[in-house]
Amino acid sequence: MEDREILRQLAGELGVKESQVRAAVELMDQGSTVPFIARYRREMTGDMTDGQLRELQERLAYERSLQRRKEEVIRLIGEQDKLTPQLEEEIMGARVLQRVEDLYKPFRQKKSTRASKAREKGLLPLAQAIWAQEENALPERLARAYVSAEKEVESPKQALEGAMDILAERIADDPGINQAIREKAWESALIHTEGTDPEESTVYDMYYDHSEPVSRIAGHRILAINRGEKEKKLKIRLRADMEAMGLILRKKVIKREASPFAPLLEQTIEDALKRLLWPSVEREIRSALTQKAEREAVRVFAENTQKLLMQPPVKDKRVIALDPGYRTGCKVAALDETGKLLSYTTIFPVPPKNETRQAAKTLLSLIHTYQIDLIAIGNGTASRETEQFVAQTIKEAERPVYYTIVSEAGASVYSASRLAQEEYPQLDVTTRGALSIGRRLQDPLAELVKIDPRSIGVGQYQHDVNQSLLEKALGDVVEDCVNKVGVDLNTASPALLSYVSGINASIARSIVAYREENGRFTSRMQLKKVPRLGPKAFEQCAGFLRISGGGEPLDATAVHPESYKAAERVLSLLEIKKEKIAEGGANEITQKLLSRYPDRTEQKSGEEKTLKGLSSMSLIKEQLFDERKESKEQREKRLAKCRKQLAGELGIGELTLSDILSEIAKPGRDPREDMPQVIFREDVMSFGDLAVGMQLRGTVRNVVDFGAFVDIGVKNDGLVHISEMSERFIRHPRELVGAGDTVLVRIIGIDEKKQKISLSMKGLDRRQ
Numbered sequence: 001m002e003d004r005e006i007l008r009q010l011a012g013e014l015g016v017k018e019s020q021v022r023a024a025v026e027l028m029d030q031g032s033t034v035p036f037i038a039r040y041r042r043e044m045t046g047d048m049t050d051g052q053l054r055e056l057q058e059r060l061a062y063e064r065s066l067q068r069r070k071e072e073v074i075r076l077i078g079e080q081d082k083l084t085p086q087l088e089e090e091i092m093g094a095r096v097l098q099r100v101e102d103l104y105k106p107f108r109q110k111k112s113t114r115a116s117k118a119r120e121k122g123l124l125p126l127a128q129a130i131w132a133q134e135e136n137a138l139p140e141r142l143a144r145a146y147v148s149a150e151k152e153v154e155s156p157k158q159a160l161e162g163a164m165d166i167l168a169e170r171i172a173d174d175p176g177i178n179q180a181i182r183e184k185a186w187e188s189a190l191i192h193t194e195g196t197d198p199e200e201s202t203v204y205d206m207y208y209d210h211s212e213p214v215s216r217i218a219g220h221r222i223l224a225i226n227r228g229e230k231e232k233k234l235k236i237r238l239r240a241d242m243e244a245m246g247l248i249l250r251k252k253v254i255k256r257e258a259s260p261f262a263p264l265l266e267q268t269i270e271d272a273l274k275r276l277l278w279p280s281v282e283r284e285i286r287s288a289l290t291q292k293a294e295r296e297a298v299r300v301f302a303e304n305t306q307k308l309l310m311q312p313p314v315k316d317k318r319v320i321a322l323d324p325g326y327r328t329g330c331k332v333a334a335l336d337e338t339g340k341l342l343s344y345t346t347i348f349p350v351p352p353k354n355e356t357r358q359a360a361k362t363l364l365s366l367i368h369t370y371q372i373d374l375i376a377i378g379n380g381t382a383s384r385e386t387e388q389f390v391a392q393t394i395k396e397a398e399r400p401v402y403y404t405i406v407s408e409a410g411a412s413v414y415s416a417s418r419l420a421q422e423e424y425p426q427l428d429v430t431t432r433g434a435l436s437i438g439r440r441l442q443d444p445l446a447e448l449v450k451i452d453p454r455s456i457g458v459g460q461y462q463h464d465v466n467q468s469l470l471e472k473a474l475g476d477v478v479e480d481c482v483n484k485v486g487v488d489l490n491t492a493s494p495a496l497l498s499y500v501s502g503i504n505a506s507i508a509r510s511i512v513a514y515r516e517e518n519g520r521f522t523s524r525m526q527l528k529k530v531p532r533l534g535p536k537a538f539e540q541c542a543g544f545l546r547i548s549g550g551g552e553p554l555d556a557t558a559v560h561p562e563s564y565k566a567a568e569r570v571l572s573l574l575e576i577k578k579e580k581i582a583e584g585g586a587n588e589i590t591q592k593l594l595s596r597y598p599d600r601t602e603q604k605s606g607e608e609k610t611l612k613g614l615s616s617m618s619l620i621k622e623q624l625f626d627e628r629k630e631s632k633e634q635r636e637k638r639l640a641k642c643r644k645q646l647a648g649e650l651g652i653g654e655l656t657l658s659d660i661l662s663e664i665a666k667p668g669r670d671p672r673e674d675m676p677q678v679i680f681r682e683d684v685m686s687f688g689d690l691a692v693g694m695q696l697r698g699t700v701r702n703v704v705d706f707g708a709f710v711d712i713g714v715k716n717d718g719l720v721h722i723s724e725m726s727e728r729f730i731r732h733p734r735e736l737v738g739a740g741d742t743v744l745v746r747i748i749g750i751d752e753k754k755q756k757i758s759l760s761m762k763g764l765d766r767r768q
Contacts, residue, residue, distance in 0.1 A: 300704070317337060377406065570664065593642040
């Protein structure tokens with residue numbers, strides 16, 4: 001398939017125009033990143049979203065790989081002088097890789113097989129004669145001609161057996177037969193699991209005698225039984241309707257049931273099916289099920305990660321972070337509004353030392369000395385005991401102080417990393433962990449990018465899936481999140497900068513080194529002086545990097561430097577001073593647009609009223625009255641016309657203009673502001689405080705295939721099973737919730753022995 005055909009096909013799959021796909025592909029081939037294309041090349045791509053662009057990128061890679069494989073297969077078959085025009089056409093017309101491999105299968109060089117040994121003995125003509133099933137021939141009579149001591153064929157029976165081996169391989173290699181058996185297997189096969197030791201109780205008990213159609217089995221169950229098989233706790237096999245499959249083969253192979261060759265071909269079919277075809281199809285199905293389950297698990301993990309990274313930052317608050325522990329104590333770190341470390345120490349409020357009074361005195365002193373607003377408690381070991389201590393202690397504080405539980409997943413990974421050692425060489429590992437907990441409350445994105453996404457605890461079976469697939473998906477998510485939010489060029493860490501469009505780890509280190517040597521950046525243009533940051537990298541990254549308080553107010557916005565001249569003309573035409581952007585005082589932009597491009601109908605009406613002797617004051621009142629009567633839809637329609645006129649006057653695209661106007665009105669707006677806010681508490685609950693029917697607000701900690709785990713303020717998270725999430729049918733919990741969401745839940749079950757809580761969201765507002 002030529003590139004043009006690929007583009008046409010992808011456009012159809014994505015539901016966009018071919019010209020949009022072509023423009024996006026050209027930009028990608030030139031080295032542009034998805035965030036850059038989605039944000040700054042909207043006119044060229046017809047406003048394709050980052051999700052569409054990611055899908056296009058993935059599908060394009062597959063189609064190009066498929067094209068390369070087709071060309072390679074054609075070359076390999078051609079080298080054997082076996083390529084026909086019809087076969088070449090079939091290969092080039094294949095839509096999936098599996099079809100290409102099926103067509104190549106008969107020509108693939110194989111290791112020594114029963115069929116290859118039979119061919120070496122000269123039995124191929126006999127096999128062809130049996131396959132032809134000529135009416136006037138008898139198998140045994142044909143076979144006698146191939147008995148040869150020299151070729152180690154000792155009898156007609158042995159000759160026939162060799163010929164049947166050749167035919168069995170021919171049947172197993174036939175593309176049409178493979179496809180038919182594969183389709184029948186997907187339609188009817190069952191995946192069956194049983195325990196290797198039925199007497200041993202394991203987490204796989206439910207799979208000790210379990211069968212399920214391969215066409216309906218859920219991805220998380222595939223990953224679970226794969227893990228059980230790997231741990232040698234489960235045996236897995238596929239059960240298929242072999243009789244139905246045999247019937248398919250008989251219809252394709254045997255020409256006449258009464259033929260003297262039919263009994264031989266019946267045996268050949270059975271051998272081909274059981275020895276060659278079915279094991280191959282079984283492997284394919286297991287592999288396809290695993291790949292599908294992995295893709296689904298990766299998708300869930302990526303969406304959970306995106307939700308976690310896009311949690312709203314807690315701005316302008318001083319924080320004490322606590323990393324709880326028993327024997328080694330509770331590590332304490334006090335941070336100012338910017339995340340700067342003010343003080344750190346260790347307290348022992350829980351067993352075995354139980355120095356509660358001294359710990360409370362230390363905590364209250366830190367609250368008073370540093371004017372602390374919030375306390376972040378890590379959710380690991382001794383978390384709930386520490387929460388009880390904090391809830392009791394803050395009642396004695398001289399100022400209002402609240403606390404929240406923060407996921408500390410990955411904090412220990414970060415604190416022991418080389419990056420953490422470089423950032424805080426003077427601190428020990430545990431103090432770095434406490435610091436990370438506090439900072440991930442103040443700015444989750446900036447802190448969590450320092451941690452391998454696989455370690456932040458919002459996935460399922462993340463260690464069982466294809467790691468390169470997972471790494472790519474999570475890398476894409478982090479990149480999209482970082483570029484949606486934007487990065488402060490003067491405070492960003494190398495880890496955060498490395499996810500900015502066009503910037504790799506090496507360039508990120510160069511930016512920080514330049515900043516340390518030359519002081520803070522005062523202009524985006526200074527980036528051009530950074531070593532290894534060339535023109536292409538500048539184009540890709542500049543719009544996502546922010547500079548506050550510099551000489552150019554537009555540097556604090558998402559307006560790209562390439563659009564500064566257009567932005568300045570917009571400001572000039574609308575009579576808005578550039579300085580007002582930084583002050584956030586350009587919100588009159590809507591009214592100025594409407595004033596500059598008044599509706600002609602209104603203008604004519606106003607002139608007529610003036611001619612009739614209305615005073616200017618009464619005209620103004622009447623116009624204001626008309627505006628009050630104007631619906632939201634009508635007003636937006638008028639604004640759209642105004643933007644179109646202004647874009648035409650400036651000679652720029654409407655989408656680019658819309659972005660410029662948005663940034664002038666709300667410079668550097670943080671998209672995380674729209675996300676559910678963090679829940680802060682003053683008091684603690686225990687398991688004994690819970691009762692069936694109680695309604696509580698909680699934070700979604702993790703979303704998995706079968707439900708969502710919600711922190712409701714007690715030691716263990718409760719589970720909202722997918723069946724309790726909505727009155728309507730949903731395929732996956734992520735249709736309703738994501739990690740970090742605030743939800744209202746009702747307790748429907750309490751198991752005190754197992755410390756398990758069952759929750760429901762039915763009949764309640766999911767978000768408050």
